[in-house]
Amino acid sequence: MLRNKLDALSAQALSEISQASTSEALELVRISYLGKKGSLSEVLKGLGEVPAAERPAIGALANESKRKIESALENQKSLLEEKELSQKLSKEKIDPTLPARSLHRGSLHPVTQVTRKLLQVFGRLGFEVTTGPEVETEFLNFEAVNIPKDHPARDMQDTFFMGPGVVLRTHTSAVQMRVLRSQSWPVRILCPGAVYRCDQDATHLPMFHQVEGLWVDQGVKMSDLKGTLEFFAKEVFGPGTKIRLRPSYFPFVEPGAEVDVSCFQCANGTSSGSGKKTGSCRICKDTGWLEILGAGMVHPRLFELAGKNYELPNSLGKKVTGFAFGMGVERIAMLLHQIPDLRLMTAGDTRFLGQF
């Protein structure tokens, strides 16, 4: 009786196994026969009622049925897996011609870009790069460039003091004396770097960047300064750019000047700017000029402080003189890219920085 049941059951199982067309269906078949409450288990529960003499034979038969079912399951399983894999492969194609996902590339900060441009432009005129420390002596930052003790620039409100006699340099002019002391003429250096002032709003940062230039040689004249700056202006702001010098006062130069470049955006400037003739120019406010830097002829007092007696005519007859200039890098970057708020420069927002 039980023997027949077992035979029928295993025949039924094998047929269901061969008909299972997915792994999931096969698993259900497995559970329905071999699971704890599966048909085979149920049948085997009846083994107790079989006469003891027949039990070993029936037991062996039951094991045999179980083994057959298990091996059929195993076979069908690998068949189905193979089938499913090949179906998947034929459906899911890899298209090697699709564009790759683009990598996020970093970009150079506008301050870095402008600094590099300045170094390159002045480099073509023979200026070599020099650097100086950002933590500077009060002497080199002030006295050495002829800024006396009672000068308002020394006020605690403008200057970060690190300790007695030590400041964060407030301008790159602080390198002038270092260079004048350590080198004899000819000197033609450019010093880029960070400078610090106690100041912060939409147009001022407590830390910003300047580039300082110093040229000392025999017979250097104001016209050399002008020619040098004109070259720089055309290279940086466009070939049509003009410059103008307005007399101004800086303690370390005499005479001193503030230097403007013609607006490169609007027709009010004398450049071949692409802007319109009418309406207000957002860059120059219709003045046609942009203030860019300070400059002048090196004050004789600086040579004196450096211990150089350049005042006397040398053997070749021409006096050794010099000119200096200093400019703010952020300001130039803002003008060139029409950046509305200086604080964007330090915000580190890649959506802003990625545009340059």
Ligand code: DAH
């Ligand atoms: N040091 C000045 C400043 O920070 C800029 C400057 C003006 C530099 C005139 C110079 C110069 O070398 O000749 O505002």
